[in-house]
Amino acid sequence: MSKEQKSNKSGSMGGHGPGSGGMMTRVAEKPKNFKATIKRLVNYLKPYYVQLVIIFMLAIASTVFTILGPKILAGATDKLTEGVIGIKVYQQIQDNLPPGVVLPEGTKGSVVIDKLDPSIKDKIPKTYLNYINDLDVSQEPTIDFSGIGQILLSVLALYVLSAIFYYIQGYIMVGLTQKTIFKLREDVSQKIDRLPMKYFDENTHGEILSRVTNDIDTISNTLQQSLTQIIMSFVTIIGIVIMMLSISPWLTLITFLTLPISVLIAGMIAKKSQKEFKANQLELGNMNSHVEEMYAGQSIIQAYNQEDVSISKFDKINKRLYTASWKSQFVSSIIMPLLMFVGNLGYVAIAVIGGLLTNNGMLTVGSIQAFMQYSRQFTQPITDIANMFNILQSTAAGAERVFMLLDEEEEIPESSNPIPLKNIKGQIDFKGVDFSYIPEKELIKNLNLDIRAGHTIAIVGPTGAGKTTLVNLLMRFYELQNGAIYIDDHDIVDLSRGDLRNQFGMVLQDTWLFNGTIKENIAYGNDKATDQEIVAAAEAAYVDNFVRTLENGYDTVINEEGSNISSGQKQLITIARAILKNPPIMILDEATSNVDTRTEVLIQKAMNNIMQGRTSFVIAHRLSTIKNADHILVMNHGIIVETGNHKELLAQGGFYSDLYRSQFTNSELA
């Protein structure tokens, strides 16, 4: 898959910027079994229970300290307010004292205040009357800065501690998450090695890759952020409710009144928005497929003068996309303003009611301030928890896919004490072999073959005839249903897979080279090969000359797409690789099908070199390559329809001779 396609995939699914309403508009994937998957995921964290407990305690402590802050801070504001009111009252008393009168030291406010003009007393909020009554009004009161300072310092200490705790828990969590994710990836990699080939027939590479990248990534993010966040959000909600109640049950009630309104609005819009979002996705999908189709067939569109038709069809889809797009965008973008509206109404209510309560002596100014801070913080954890539900859902969906891969049935384990193979001659026997990929569809039935060491066996037939199946069985990529295959009289089931496969050299149609130097690629099957041996193998494969024309010769790095070397040269390199491995049995699977006929000649020559003195299997749909084989198996629709050598088969006048004649109309040629 190209990089662009990858980005396309992730982009079209979740292209949400901030301000678009975020999670509420996303259609979350649903896992099949949420509970079991989450439970299993939690199991992965089992080795870290102690750390998790520490993390949670730290997170809770950090949250509690943050929540305590405003309430304590309110004390400072109150001291400030008292000081200010005290000064004001003192000044008014001084202004209203008859000239020459000096209040004796220690005169309480209560003594003086009732003797004054009642308008002064009316101006004092009830909450602060007690303070004034106890105040020594004989001298100018001061603001209690040492008290305020103490409060502020203690709050600062709380905030600092909270930050430190937060950091420590995050730090531990990172380590723990990364260890878990590392293990998960390793598990997948180990699993892939143990899966039978069948699995890879049924699942694309893209799917498996996306398990390791996208799905495991999602899990990683959730572990890192969401786990502690859930706990912190709950603690925050509970803590704030307690704080609000302790400040003023009445104001708390008002805040709670705005809550259902917010939930109602958010729910209504989210529902509408989901609908619009789906409509938008649908139109985007239509647009995508039209664009893809038209771009892919662009030259045909041009050759048949269809440009206008294509564009007018595009216009219709584009118009629909426009409508769907602005609607979904608009609906999701008004969630925030509407919630803000409700929030602001709450704010006003708190300001007004708070003010009234203060006047009635039921609240202090510092408390109004603290309460406002709390009510502003209140909605955040609630939306967080709501979002968390979606996040957990998609995490479970991702984890489920990863676990599904990990649960796949594995290859049959190797025999516990395998027979070691030494100096294999290459005698191969198929005895009563039954095999099919899918149980309902019988492929090979009671196949008996006796292949002598050093012989060349050709397997021919049209594309899709199942020619590779025999090779798959031979190398034990698949298990037989019945019968057995013997190599030099050893049943392959009694051998270790590694030992068995070591006996084979393979040259496939799909030239697999890895992202390394040419030298490394040739030496792939033989780490200990010397430079001379590598060059000798390359010479035998007729690729030495080519390699030497490259700027860096054998140290040329084959790039990721393998695009710096032609497919013919790649094929020759894989032949060199097989030659260097020097196995007793060779498999050549459609090795020449993707190259032009002149390179084919070269490859043919190289293949003749490689087959010398080895038991060889040649799979081909071009018949010219296999005429000299000792034995030809003709396959069609997965079954062996004819066997024999070239001459015998031609004489039979069956499928093989038809096939042969379709490729070579000899009489007309010269």
Place this chain on the structure above:
Amino acid sequence: MIKLLKYIKKQYLIILIAIVLIFIQVMTNLNLPRMMSRIINEGVLQNDVDKIWSIGLDMIIITIISSLAIILASYLLAKIAALFGENVRKALFTKVTYASKEQLSQFGVASLVTRSTNDITQLQQFIVMWRPLIMAPLMGVGGIIMAISEAPSMSYIIFVVILLLMITLASALFFALPLFKSLQVKLDKLNRVLREFLTGLRVIKAFNKSEAEKQRFKEANQDLTDTTRKVTRIMVFIIPVMMLIMNASTILIIWVGGHQIISNGVEIGSIMAFMQYVMQVLFSFLMLAMIFVFIPRAQVSAGRINEVLDSPDQLQDIGQKAKPAEVQNVSLEFRNVTFKYQHAERAVLKNISFKGTGGEFIAIIGGTGSGKTTLIDLLPRFYDVSEGEILINGINIKEYSLKNLRDYISLVPQKAVIFNGTIKDNITLGSKEGSDAEVEKAAAIAQASEFIETLDQGYETPVAQDGSNLSGGQKQRLSIARAIFKNPDIYIFDDSFSALDFKTDSLLRKALRENIKSKLILTIAQRVNTILDADKIIVLDKGEIVGIGTHKELYQSNEVYKEIVLSQMEEGEVA
């Protein structure tokens, strides 16, 4: 990005209105803390209940105005963003539809699809983000002004806090950014190792290298894990520090504000309002920082779109000529044609000259990369010749309008292109008109009627995208039927029989020769045995014609041709 704004040129007034609305929203919202401060100062501290109520009422009115303004602005912006997407998409699609093959291959189909869909969606998202983009600075500057006017003597606190935040963010980014880059590299590495593992699984197992591959994966995994750990720990550090800065600033405000009450006459309510303004300023600052993370992304998308829109049109459709009425038998001539890709050093085709007339069967043969497909692509002007000229009926093809030129030709590419629609739609593609009988006749010649008639709905059977419900051979036959239905003077087959079995292949060839006798047929061939009866075989080697003649002539005189033949046969059989 700015360049693309021309696609919403006519909407400037609406954009302006949206900006004004956002401005109103921000300004009204900014007034709330100030009014709350008045509730404290004038209401609570003066024990004036009426004042509290009247200010409260004003606040509600303001809240309503503010919300209406922002909802209306959202509506306008959503429409503008969608319109922008629609217009840019249309421009891009039109551009690509008329683009030359060279432009198309320059970008690649997959990439063009991404640019036309995903990149535009990205940009649309970005335009919607204008709301916070406009809002944030207004809120920030407005907040600073309000805060200063509320308590001028404390204004320095705002700047100290912003400075602290900036230092934190900048230093975090300084450490994290390079790590983010290397994170991407390591993720790619892990992907690559795994992909190699998967694609080479069979070979890896055959070579017994599973352990080595798993080790390679483990190393990449470890590397990725280590880097992720480092990056995340930096990110984890930022959050509590930011929180601490914000919280500490409230403490600082109360402390400083308290002292200012005596010396500068600052009031309690003002301290509280000031606190809220500072929070707003910090918030808008963070919002801006977040948006700036998105700007490069939008820039990348915009760049990729502009790249396509700005790529120069190579084909000029300025010819006016129509098909000359008097000509009965079509004639084609390549006269010293040389073709070179725009930025290539070497020419793909050199000095190509040959002639053909209606009724002839001309085959082109040559190795991979010899320029066969490029040669036939010059005819419908998918590319324009670099030197020399191509004449149809004696007229340079550039003098025809593109439409008239392409009416001359039916092209059947190597890989059949099948469109979403019915079987019939796929055959009639070329011309809208045409009786069912004609459709059926074309299908019959293409040897397609047999399989079409076995389908449930016959010619009305829907075909999936890419023809995924048809076999390769069926797709090729459909695409050949399409060419026949068009009934042009020149047929081009680019190795278009490769998926057909031997029997169908020869039946099709026979039917073609009988039914389109008077037409000129150009065929690219891989296998010699399919072109033995050609009137002319053109042998291409490395972009040059190395021989023209019949099979017999060439086999005797032409080395390259002989080599090709021999590579497909053993010598003994040929003689």
